[in-house]
Amino acid sequence: MTRYALISRSVEYEARLASLLGPELTAVPGQYLTFGTDEVLERIPETPHIALLGPVLNYEETRQLVGGLTERYPEVGIIVVREQRADLEDWVDGMRLHAVLAPDASDATALRLFDRLKGWLTQVYGTDTAAGDWGGFAVEVPEPEPERESTPSFDDLAGLAVVTPIAVRPPSAEPAEPPELEWLFPAALPQGARSEILAVVAPKGGQGKTTISINLAAALADAAPNSVVLVDADVQFGDIAAALDLHPAHTLVDAASAAATGDELVLKTYLTRHADGFYVVPGTASPELGDDLTAPQLGALLRSLAQIFRYVIVDTTPGLGEHTLAVIENATDAVFVTNMGVPSLRAMRKELELLLQIGLLPNNKHVVLNFSEKQSGLSLRDAERIVGAKMNVVVPRSSAVLLASNRGVPLLHADARDGAAVALRDLALRIDPAAHARRKRPNRRAVAE
Ligand SMILES: Nc1ncnc2c1ncn2[C@@H]1O[C@H](COP(=O)(O)OP(=O)(O)OP(=O)(O)O)[C@@H](O)[C@H]1O
Ligand SMILES: [Mg+2]
Structure with missing residues (x-):
């Protein structure tokens, strides 16, 4: 009833x-x-x-x-x-x-x-x-x-x-009439609320981790605005700020400082807000600064962010260096990204096997085949056979990806109907079934006129 x-x-x-x-x-x-x-x-x-x-x-x-x-x-x-x-x-x-x-x-x-x-x-x-x-x-x-x-x-x-x-987060976390700061920065998750840390990883560089991280953040924020933070943990060469056309006042180094991870209010002031309803911890300003950040510091930052946000999405450095391992160690989900090249597929298999061996394979894994195209000479089956795992999402190669990145806009919001955008939305839907495209609102002024 x-x-x-x-x-x-x-x-x-x-x-x-x-x-x-x-x-x-x-x-x-x-x-x-x-x-x-x-x-x-x-x-x-x-x-x-x-x-x-x-x-x-x-x-x-x-x-x-x-x-x-x-x-x-x-x-x-x-x-x-x-x-x-x-x-x-x-x-x-x-x-x-x-x-x-x-x-x-x-x-x-x-x-x-x-x-x-x-x-x-x-x-x-x-x-x-x-x-x-x-x-x-x-x-x-x-x-x-x-x-x-x-x-x-x-x-x-x-x-x-x-x-x-x-809003997927229990609504009690959002007061009926929140003061502006609380509206922009959601209050700490209520006790027992589930938050997810998603590590976006790949054994080799250039497979699409950053593209996927950005679009996951955009899609999840469509379902739960202000409940998503995107962390650029590609500690030396992070490029999320550039890909989103952000000019942040603070970076990963500030956010991972003891002053920030120990104090939610300080941490919030180090975040950069994106107009599409999510927050960003941008990468370090130079590779040397990234060197100073320790893996335990990064892990502590992710745990602190998970106290505040429903989704913590983490873009990483290629391979399994100490920072990426710290991310995976704290992650509830991992998105593994590979292209259709045999070396990348083989490297992906080794990465999965290694993580399984050392007991670090997160409970929820999503394998993404990026840059998919017919001309590669490999079928989806071949790719799955090489990796030894099912491809959960296949993202086609598309010129719209670079175009959106050069405009500094998430592809999902730049060109929602592009094939790669549709596939990226599917990936978000695996994580949150409410992550549907935001319906375009009517232009109020146009209605009034
Ligand atoms: N499906 C796709 N179709 C076409 N171009 C793509 C696709 N996915 C990513 N790209 C482009 O490929 C390049 C590398 O992608 P991206 O930066 O997301 O990879 P990455 O794994 O983060 O790389 P890195 O290891 O250097 O951090 C970018 O120029 C991006 O625009
Ligand atoms: Mg990257």
Whole structure:
């Protein structure tokens, strides 16, 4: 049984939803908002799985309800029922919503949305949480649209006005009205929250580690803005700042200093923010400075960052030097990158074997075949046979990669439809099923004019 709560000032909508959902629905008239948000929330008898807000609630009322609901029920899915208007973008940006449903959307569309949201929440929060006791979902969903992707996406729902990027981190970590600094820099992860350190490694240089690291950061930040940090741990020749056209005031050396790793606030001031919603620890300004950074210092930095961010993505130096080993040692996931050259494929096999032998192969590994092309004379099978492992993601050679890098923009945001971009997005989806492309927002000024 799915528990729905509706807070609305429309008697008609309430009646319509009641006939659609029957006893699964608790409706609280919006008139109770006169007495405050708590007065309304206390009228919801049991933890709801999905809360619908509207129609006919104003911005402030909705914002306070969203804050109150997420504080009480961090795993609740929240849908705002509202027409598509020019100011909808502000609502979506300003609140932790999962979807916006047009009030006149058909019953089938509404049910499809509920079903998908339910599936998504179960996937994100697991089956033994509140979201997991939904048991058999009784409502038949008519004419399900064919899935474009294997993971939940709301993008293709007719009648659905807007879908927000969905925060995967428990929303309680984000206060309803955060002061600016806290908004930009997420508070420390709540106890027990899972964070991931992803090492992007390759035995040989030039295989695409930096390209992959940058695009992973961009894709994961699409799903969880401000929850991703990208660390340039290619300690001598790191080039992430250049590839992202950043001009950082601080680098890896500052961030890895004892003053920073021992104090979250200091560490935050050493990060550089990228406009696409993630943070960067840029590489050292010169190779000599990189030499001064010790492997234990690097490990300590990664652990400190994992206290703050949901995802710590680490670009590394080719091979298995002490710094890269320190990264792998701390990593929950490793992305192994190789091209289609036989020497690179053989080196990859040796690297995997060695890591297995010394007990450092991270639990989650993703093998990426980059620069894939027909003319290489090798098939995918041949490449897999040489490496001795399945290629999880195949990224084609594409001129768009260099073009994006020269423009200082992540490929995923420069040219989302390019074949390499699609493959890189697939890699991100292996790590976070919510890492779908951000839907382009309508240009508000264009709408108004
Ligand atoms: N799939 C691809 N198609 C075309 N060019 C690519 C592709 N992947 C990466 N490149 C280009 O190849 C070059 C090397 O890529 P990148 O810098 O990401 O590799 P790297 O493994 O980080 O290298 P290094 O070991 O020097 O740090 C860059 O110019 C990049 O733009
Ligand atoms: Mg590199």
